[in-house]
Amino acid sequence: MAAKAPSAATESSAGSDSNLSQGVLLVNLGTPDAPTPAAVKRYLAEFLHDHRVVDLTRWLWCPILHGVILQVRPKRVAKAYAEVWTDSGSPLLAISRQQQLAVQKELNHRGFGLPVELAMTYGNPSISSALQSLDHQGVEEVIVLPLYPQYSATTTGAVFDKLARVIAKRPEFPGISFIRDYYRREGYLDALAQSVKDHWQEHGRGERLLISFHGIPKRYADNGDPYPQHCHYTAEQLAARLGLKEAEWLCSFQSRFGREEWLQPYTDKTLEQWGKEIRQVDVICPAFAADCLETLEEIQVENRDIFCTAGGEQLSYIPALNDRHDHIAFLADLIQQKITV
Numbered sequence: 090m091a092a093k094a095p096s097a098a099t100e101s102s103a104g105s106d107s108n109l110s111q112g113v114l115l116v117n118l119g120t121p122d123a124p125t126p127a128a129v130k131r132y133l134a135e136f137l138h139d140h141r142v143v144d145l146t147r148w149l150w151c152p153i154l155h156g157v158i159l160q161v162r163p164k165r166v167a168k169a170y171a172e173v174w175t176d177s178g179s180p181l182l183a184i185s186r187q188q189q190l191a192v193q194k195e196l197n198h199r200g201f202g203l204p205v206e207l208a209m210t211y212g213n214p215s216i217s218s219a220l221q222s223l224d225h226q227g228v229e230e231v232i233v234l235p236l237y238p239q240y241s242a243t244t245t246g247a248v249f250d251k252l253a254r255v256i257a258k259r260p261e262f263p264g265i266s267f268i269r270d271y272y273r274r275e276g277y278l279d280a281l282a283q284s285v286k287d288h289w290q291e292h293g294r295g296e297r298l299l300i301s302f303h304g305i306p307k308r309y310a311d312n313g314d315p316y317p318q319h320c321h322y323t324a325e326q327l328a329a330r331l332g333l334k335e336a337e338w339l340c341s342f343q344s345r346f347g348r349e350e351w352l353q354p355y356t357d358k359t360l361e362q363w364g365k366e367i368r369q370v371d372v373i374c375p376a377f378a379a380d381c382l383e384t385l386e387e388i389q390v391e392n393r394d395i396f397c398t399a400g401g402e403q404l405s406y407i408p409a410l411n412d413r414h415d416h417i418a419f420l421a422d423l424i425q426q427k428i429t430v
């Protein structure tokens with residue numbers, strides 16, 4: 090592997106060569122390359138073939154996936170992507186790039202001149218290309234930070250598997266330092282709470298706060314996926330930091346897919362009910378480190394419509410932590426704890 094030239098930032102404060110071979114890999118889920126049915130089909134085909142995501146036997150799943158889902162869903166979902174697409178592309182990718190640059194800058198500012206790459210579990214930039222880029226920069230140990238605060242086998246577990254599959258094809262093996270979750274970290278919980286306070290200050294406060302997490306099938310949790318416990322802990326800590334009474338908040342689960350039961354209560358059903366009871370609701374989605382289709386379209390468009398059709402007047406979405414400075418500083422703290430100087 091090529092050796093990396095020492096950077097002034099690393100030399101000046103780290104005072105040792107031992108971190109020169111470390112690099113950082115930020116990983117998020119992935120997104121289509123374009124808001125078109127063809128690009129969405131490619132993306133969904135890769136995503137929905139992952140056994141971590143859909144665990145059904147392939148004899149059963151592949152006919153449903155190829156015969157129904159990949160025939161119908163790409164067209165509908167491409168329209169949803171088109172509604173949130175930006176000049177810089179998919180929001181998830183654009184924001185993740187901002188995070189990558191900001192984390193790199195923050196680490197540099199602290200005297201750690203590590204390369205920071207971004208990868209997506211599905212689609213581009215791929216884990217394979219990001220690892221190759223780190224390799225070319227002389228990285229011998231990769232600090233992997235999946236941008237999922239709460240662990241689930243469907244997301245963080247899938248990152249680990251993909252990484253292992255990529256490495257399995259190579260003659261050489263980088264050291265791996267894998268950050269499994271960060272939902273209990275004060276820096277994350279404080280940043281979430283501060284983002285709500287900032288939002289309330291700027292936009293006013295709703296009557297209730299819905300703390301909505303991406304769901305998973307209930308069966309996965311019954312089989313031991315600790316994701317719901319991580320979500321409940323996050324929601325309780327956030328509510329406590331905001332001084333909310335029990336009746337003022339609820340933890341719910343969104344983005345249901347397919348026919349089987351997912352974690353409950355469901356976000357859309359809750360908002361439908363709340364639309365009959367209150368006029369203004371705030372919604373935050375702490376499982377998403379970056380805004381994406383599931384927040385910008387599902388919450389801000391679909392679920393707003395559900396709440397207002399049921400009688401509510403205003404759904405106020407509190408953005409993901411994205412590239413807020415407290416979020417970036419916290420992510421840099423997480424990484425810094427893995428730097429061996």
Ligand SMILES: C=CC1=C(C)c2cc3[nH]c(cc4nc(cc5[nH]c(cc1n2)c(C)c5CCC(=O)O)C(CCC(=O)O)=C4C)c(C)c3C=C
Pocket residue numbers: 118119120121133142143162166179181237241243244303304305306316344346376377380381382383
């Ligand atoms: C099929 C089952 C799915 C599971 C299980 C699942 C878990 C899960 N997903 C995220 C984060 C994201 N999911 C996103 C999109 C998305 N998710 C699924 C399905 C499952 N997710 C689908 C089919 C899609 C694509 C859109 C659609 O067809 O409806 C995204 C957004 C991607 C984007 O481009 O913006 C994110 C992020 C988590 C955190 C999670 C479990 C904890």
Ligand SMILES: [Fe+2]
Pocket residue numbers: 138151154155
């Ligand atoms: Fe298949």
Ligand SMILES: [Fe+2]
Pocket residue numbers: 303344
């Ligand atoms: Fe998802």
